[in-house]
Amino acid sequence: MRRAKEFQRVVRFIAIPLLVGAVTLVGFRLHINSFIAGFVYLLPVLVIAFYWGFWEATVASIFSVLCLDYFFTEPIFAFYMADPHDWVAISAFEIVAVVVSRLAMQIKNEATNAGEQRMRFENLYRISKEALLFDEPAGCSSQLVEMGREMLQAEGVSLWDAGTLKTSTSGLIQIDENELRCTYERALNGNHFERGIWKRVVWLGQRPMGVLSVAAETIDEPTLDALASLAAVAMERARMFEEKSHAEAARQSEQLRVALLDGLAHAFKTPLTTILSASSGLIEIDRMDRSQRELVGLIDQEARRLTDFTTQLLTTARLDGQRLKIHRESIPLAQIVNECGHECAAVLAQHPLSLTVASSERIWADPLLMKLALNQILDNAAKYSCPASRISLSLHENTAEMVIGIHNEGSYIPPEERHLVFTRFYRAHGSEYRASGTGIGLAVTKRIAEAHGGAVWVESDLHAGTTFFITLPHGPRES
Amino acid sequence: MSDSPGKLLIVEDDSALRRSLRTTLEALGFEVGEAVSGEEALTLASMSRYETVVLDVNMPGMGGIETCRRIRRSFTRLPILFLTVRDSEDDKVNALDAGADDYITKPFQIRELTARIRSAIRRFRSPEVPAEAPVVIGDISLDPARRRVERGTIELHLTPREFAAMHLLMNHAGRPITHAQLIAALWGPGYGDEREYLRVLISTLRKKVESDPAHPEYLLTDSYVGYRFRER
Numbered sequence: 001m002r003r004a005k006e007f008q009r010v011v012r013f014i015a016i017p018l019l020v021g022a023v024t025l026v027g028f029r030l031h032i033n034s035f036i037a038g039f040v041y042l043l044p045v046l047v048i049a050f051y052w053g054f055w056e057a058t059v060a061s062i063f064s065v066l067c068l069d070y071f072f073t074e075p076i077f078a079f080y081m082a083d084p085h086d087w088v089a090i091s092a093f094e095i096v097a098v099v100v101s102r103l104a105m106q107i108k109n110e111a112t113n114a115g116e117q118r119m120r121f122e123n124l125y126r127i128s129k130e131a132l133l134f135d136e137p138a139g140c141s142s143q144l145v146e147m148g149r150e151m152l153q154a155e156g157v158s159l160w161d162a163g164t165l166k167t168s169t170s171g172l173i174q175i176d177e178n179e180l181r182c183t184y185e186r187a188l189n190g191n192h193f194e195r196g197i198w199k200r201v202v203w204l205g206q207r208p209m210g211v212l213s214v215a216a217e218t219i220d221e222p223t224l225d226a227l228a229s230l231a232a233v234a235m236e237r238a239r240m241f242e243e244k245s246h247a248e249a250a251r252q253s254e255q256l257r258v259a260l261l262d263g264l265a266h267a268f269k270t271p272l273t274t275i276l277s278a279s280s281g282l283i284e285i286d287r288m289d290r291s292q293r294e295l296v297g298l299i300d301q302e303a304r305r306l307t308d309f310t311t312q313l314l315t316t317a318r319l320d321g322q323r324l325k326i327h328r329e330s331i332p333l334a335q336i337v338n339e340c341g342h343e344c345a346a347v348l349a350q351h352p353l354s355l356t357v358a359s360s361e362r363i364w365a366d367p368l369l370m371k372l373a374l375n376q377i378l379d380n381a382a383k384y385s386c387p388a389s390r391i392s393l394s395l396h397e398n399t400a401e402m403v404i405g406i407h408n409e410g411s412y413i414p415p416e417e418r419h420l421v422f423t424r425f426y427r428a429h430g431s432e433y434r435a436s437g438t439g440i441g442l443a444v445t446k447r448i449a450e451a452h453g454g455a456v457w458v459e460s461d462l463h464a465g466t467t468f469f470i471t472l473p474h475g476p477r478e479s
Numbered sequence: 480m481s482d483s484p485g486k487l488l489i490v491e492d493d494s495a496l497r498r499s500l501r502t503t504l505e506a507l508g509f510e511v512g513e514a515v516s517g518e519e520a521l522t523l524a525s526m527s528r529y530e531t532v533v534l535d536v537n538m539p540g541m542g543g544i545e546t547c548r549r550i551r552r553s554f555t556r557l558p559i560l561f562l563t564v565r566d567s568e569d570d571k572v573n574a575l576d577a578g579a580d581d582y583i584t585k586p587f588q589i590r591e592l593t594a595r596i597r598s599a600i601r602r603f604r605s606p607e608v609p610a611e612a613p614v615v616i617g618d619i620s621l622d623p624a625r626r627r628v629e630r631g632t633i634e635l636h637l638t639p640r641e642f643a644a645m646h647l648l649m650n651h652a653g654r655p656i657t658h659a660q661l662i663a664a665l666w667g668p669g670y671g672d673e674r675e676y677l678r679v680l681i682s683t684l685r686k687k688v689e690s691d692p693a694h695p696e697y698l699l700t701d702s703y704v705g706y707r708f709r710e711r
Contacts, residue, residue, distance in 0.1 A: 070682040273586040279504030280589040307586050327703055329678060332693040359693040368702045 012056055019044050020063040022025045024071055034072040034086065038093050041068060042100070049101030050108060057101030065094050123151045124226050131234050141168040141233045148227045157204075159231055159259035160184070161210045163239055173197065173215040180211045191221055198224065204232040224299050241429070261317035268310045275303045315372065326366045326451055330475055333404065334359045336367060340374050344382065351382050351408075352394040361395055363402050364475025365452055373448040376441035377406045377468045384411035385465070399470045401454065409465040418458050422446040445470070485600035486510040487531040490520040491562065492538045492544065494710030503589055504564055509596070517546030522590070524557070529598045531558045533592075536570050544577045551578035558599035558608070562587075569704035575657045575704065582655075598653055598710060603644070616711045619688065619697060621648045621649050628688075635687050640665055644680060645688070648698070655701045681706060 023044055027037050039066035049057030058066040061275065069079055073086040081087055103360050127147045131140065141159050149157040149170045156173030158165075160180040167177065175197060183192070189206050191200045198214040209232050214224065279300035288296060334357050341348060363370070381391045385408035396403045413421060422442050442456075445468075453473045460466040484507065491497045492515055501511045512527060514520040518541055524532065532550060536543035547559050561574040561582040571582045580602075581595055613622040621628045628635045628645055637645065647664055648656060662677055681700075685692040697709045 233484075235579065269586065270493055271495070274493070274499050276586040277496060277592075278499040278589075281499065281506070284589045284593065285503065285506045287506075303586075335693055338694070359691070367700070465598055 012052055013059065013457045014466055016048065016056060016060045017063055019048075020060060020067055023064075031326055032072075034068065036074040037068055038089060041093070043099060045097045045143045046100055046104065049104040053108075054101050055076065057104070058098060061094055062096035062349075064097065065090055068093065097363055103407060120220065120223055123223065126460050127151060127227070128230055129263040131230050140238055141166075141231070142170070142229075144168070144231055144234055145170040148212075148214070148231075151212055151227065152216060152219055154214045156215040158213050159235075160208060160213075162208065163210070163235070171215070173213060175213050180213065183211045184208060191224055193221075200224065200228055202228045202232045202235070204236050209235050223238070225478065256269070258317050260427065261313060265310050265314035265317065267308070269314070270304060272307050272310060276300065276307060279303055312441075313441075316444055316447070319444060319451070328364050328366055328452075328475065330362045330364055331367050331370070332359055333357050333361055333363050336371050336374060337361075337393055340371055340378055344375060348378065348382050348391070351385065351391045353378075354390055356392065356394045361397075363395075363404075363472055366448075366474055369448045369451070373445040373470065374406075377470075380441055381406055381408035381411075381466075384408070386410035401473050404470045404472070405467050406436050406469075407465060407467040411460075411466045412462050413460040413466060415460075416458065421458060423454065484508040484509065484597070485530045486512070487530070487533060487596060487600075488512040488514060488520060488523055488527075488529045489533045490514045490517065490538070490543075491535040492516065493535075500592075501593065504593070504596075507589075507593060517541030517543065520546055521549055522701075524554065529557065530603050531560060531596055533560045533562060533596070535562045536574055543631070544573050546578050547574060547577045556603060558603050560595055560599055571655075571701075571704050572657050575655060576659060580654050585705075602653075614646075614652070616649060616652050616709060617647070617697065621645055630688065637684075637687065641680065641684050641687070644684060646651050648706060648708035652708045655707040657705040659705075661705060 020041070023040060024351050027040055032040065041061075045057050045061045045064060066079070068090060069081060069086075070077060073081050073083070073090070075082060081090070127144075130147060141161060145157040145159050145168050148154075148159075154171065156169065156171030158167055158169040158173050158175060160177070161168075162184050167180070180199075184201060187201055189203075191198055191201075196215060196217065198216065200212050202209045202212050210226050212224075212231055213344050234253060279296055280458070283297045283300060334355060337355055337357065338352075341353060378391065378393075385391065389409035391406065391408045392410070394405045394407075395429045396405070420444070446456050447471050449472070454471040456468065456470050458466060487504070487509055489497055489500050489504075489511060491500070491513075494515070497509050497513055497515070501513055504511050512523055512529065514523050517538055520532065520534070522575055533695075534543050534547055534550075538546075541549075543561065545559070550557060550559060555662050559579045559582075561579045562570070563574065563584050564584050574582055580599060583592055583595055611623045613620060613624070615621075615685045618630050619628065623646055626642060628637055628642065643665055644661065647661070658677060662673055665680070666673065666676065681698060682692070688697055689695045699707050699709060701707055
């Protein structure tokens with residue numbers, strides 16, 4: 001490209017004396033006087049100034065002055081002027097030629113600039129429109145570098161995304177990822193040119209997003225700036241799109257799981273209802289001998305267990321779904337614990353339950369859910385604590401919340417397992433053979449406590465035993 | 480007729496449960512009619528004189544709630560007992576608001592079901608008492624004409640609204656009254672969701688009526704659904 005320009009220039013500087021010479025020849029043959037010749041010489045100078053440039057025109061004007069002097073002023077065929085008027089005329093000619101060429105050049109430059117500006121705006125408009133219309137924001141960086149290369153007329157363009165650590169490249173560009181990372185970490189503003197490559201950090205507001213690099217000798221910096229801001233917006237859009245689709249996928253799989261669990265539990269519940277109504281009906285009708293009664297009792301008992309399990313599954317499915325509704329009431333804790341005591345009567349039969357809660361002490365919670373949560377802990381305490389040991393329940397109040405503590409002896413939980421006991425289907429090592437259970441219980445407690453805006457945790461000591469804590473926020477003050 | 484346990488209609492789309500209920504209840508002496516859908520139930524109810532309807536809430540076609548509404552339109556006193564399959568509280572509330580007398584959650588024990596059926600039939604057979612007749616349940620007696628409520632021999636001082644609540648609950652003793660029904664009856668139809676008022680009212684009533692308000696004996700809570708007064 002540079003060669004072509006130099007060649008063009010040489011051709012022009014050869015053409016200028018030829019052109020001036022041709023004008024001289026014509027003028028000389030026609031025997032025009034020096035006054036008219038001056039005007040005739042202005043013509044090629046102006047044309048050259050307008051089409052080729054100021055310097056070319058200046059050279060042409062000097063040639064013209066020489067020719068004027070040599071061929072048209074007295075004495076002819078000598079670079080000498082006898083009449084001082086001719087000196088004035090020729091100087092005026094030169095000044096007019098230079099000023100006019102200068103003006104012509106300015107007009108031309110402005111026209112070119114305006115044209116370039118228009119082109120740049122058109123390009124930017126096109127690229128930003130296309131960047132906004134990328135149908136899939138995830139693949140937009142490759143489209144963006146492609147368009148950038150075309151727009152900047154560069155050999156290659158690459159865009160490195162600091163979030164995904166991915167590089168999109170178009171054309172030929174040799175750049176090392178470590179170098180990009182260095183540029184990114186230095187987080188410099190503006191464009192940097194090094195070894196034939198332009199680099200710039202892409203900023204979104206105050207946040208660096210990645211690095212845009214362009215392989216080109218010269219570059220239109222405003223276009224590069226615009227490209228960088230477009231890249232930032234496009235990258236941010238891609239990132240948000242990805243986050244949204246991840247969240248959507250997670251939500252869908254969660255929904256599916258809940259729906260599946262819900263469906264299964266319902267499918268189990270229908271036949272269980274029939275089995276239970278039949279078994280409890282047989283017991284109620286009471287026309288059986290001893291062994292029959294015992295067998296029917298077994299059926300009834302196990303069907304009830306299966307029902308409880310199904311109900312629990314259904315409840316967890318419902319609790320895990322996003323649609324957990326809480327109906328808070330101010331309820332006496334003692335009443336809930338008593339009801340739990342009835343429900344867990346079978347397991348609690350072997351453990352005395354001591355309650356250090358005044359019957360007037362109230363908590364602000366959903367009664368059914370709270371009962372379910374406490375049931376799980378009491379059940380757990382009864383199953384894993386030392387045989388016939390005491391289980392005690394207490395309620396403390398501080399400025400921020402109510403703290404319910406359920407303490408039992410034994411059942412040491414090592415620190416690394418303490419947060420695991422609240423995950424679903426987790427059962428402590430060695431507990432597989434100790435107690436029957438499903439392992440969903442404490443997960444339910446955790447979910448319920450959190451749905452109330454509270455928390456649950458466990459403290460355990462080899463000698464002192466294990467205490468589970470549930471916190472609940474205070475309710476509105478009773479008037 | 481009054482010495483037979485009673486005649487009831489079971490409306491349930493699940494054939495296994497229907498058969499099991501029918502066999503059991505017949506063995507226990509009840510006279511049982513069966514319907515597989517709400518439409519069939521309406522036909523049967525108009526053809527034969529039943530004393531209680533046991534109605535499944537989830538049925539294809541008309542559905543339990545709509546069936547209940549239509550039965551209630553033709554038979555104002557016929558007790559309707561709902562079977563709710565989900566522990567969905569909304570179903571229970573909807574059923575009660577549609578005119579059902581009580582609900583029982585699947586899976587249930589036959590003993591519990593028969594107790595509810597017997598109590599419903601007893602209410603159905605007892606002559607209709609005028610709303611102004613005195614009511615006595617356990618220790619508590621309420622005389623609408625004199626606007627007096629007594630526990631044993633002690634007179635309880637109630638505000639007019641507390642009295643109205645006691646009267647409503649005692650007239651429907653044993654049956655749950657939903658929050659919405661209570662609020663509409665006590666505050667008027669303009670109040671839809673003022674649960675807080677009701678909660679405070681019941682808690683002050685308990686302090687006056689119950690010997691241990693933390694463990695109520697008469698004014699019982701049906702969680703999520705409403706309140707019920709103990710049956711005699």
